[in-house]
Amino acid sequence: MSDLGPLECVTAYYRDLNTGDPDRVASHFHADAHHYYTRLEPNRSGREIGELTEQGVKFLDASWHLEHAIEQGDEVVIEWTMLWRDPQHDGAKRLDRGTEWFVVRDGLIAEVRAYHHSDAKNRKGDLVGFDHAGRDHTTLERWDGVRERDGAGPGAADRVRP
Template sequence: MSALRVISRYYDGCSAGDVEGMLSTLHPDVVHYFLAPNVGSAPVAGAEHLARYWRKVTGMIAATWIIDAIVESGNDAVIEWTMMWTPPETGEQVATRGSEWFTFTDGRISEIRSYYQQRNESTELDGFPYTQRGYSTLATPASAIHIPAGAAQ
């Protein structure tokens, strides 16, 4: 299975809070590293722990993750993504843009290194032509390569 398919299934599981769906994509010894000083920047280790972590996060902020671009090489893939979510402080949906490096072992995700800044307002590259390049936007929560499971098509 391609890295895009595995990561899409993982993100669809994250977005739905589907622990079993996430577990089907994760190596038992997975470690997810986060960029500090974001809230919750300590690494999360173990497939079960990571899946339950994302179920909790999704429930708190109504998050949906969308893959916007991917580069695959050997046992690694690097993606750009958008997380549509609702900060409890504002109640207004925002889009957080980020990148992640995935490493695979035996066809499952064994390491994730996440690079983004989570703020209560939308964050993105200034002047980047997101719509023209097929990336997701608040108005169109799907990209040219990933329509989240359960999204209206």
């Protein structure tokens, strides 16, 4: 159990995602937590969620950035950006965007429902016609600064390395 409120819990989880440490990531979840996706089978424990995160950091140089959040009761909804390198295209910098809905119980995350889209039709992953830079959201042009701010820069001592 944590003394953090729901939004604080989600914010701390997002910070620890960028370490790639499966134990730190798992520590934010109830033992019976589920993480649902639009393109993957669900993760059914904090450990599974942490291990998937570790793989993303090690093999894709992934980092996650919380752009906007709303909290109501035990629920939090966020907009996020994921920066990553595409190993199938010479490590090209990529960006995905999405939203996640969290249920927090007893100070730990009990459920995540993740919605995101990025494919050949919209490789950049941006909302069409939306001014991400103007809203100070993460962009590929801000890659280094955003990663440093959110604990995923080259000097991050606690980040898992490939």
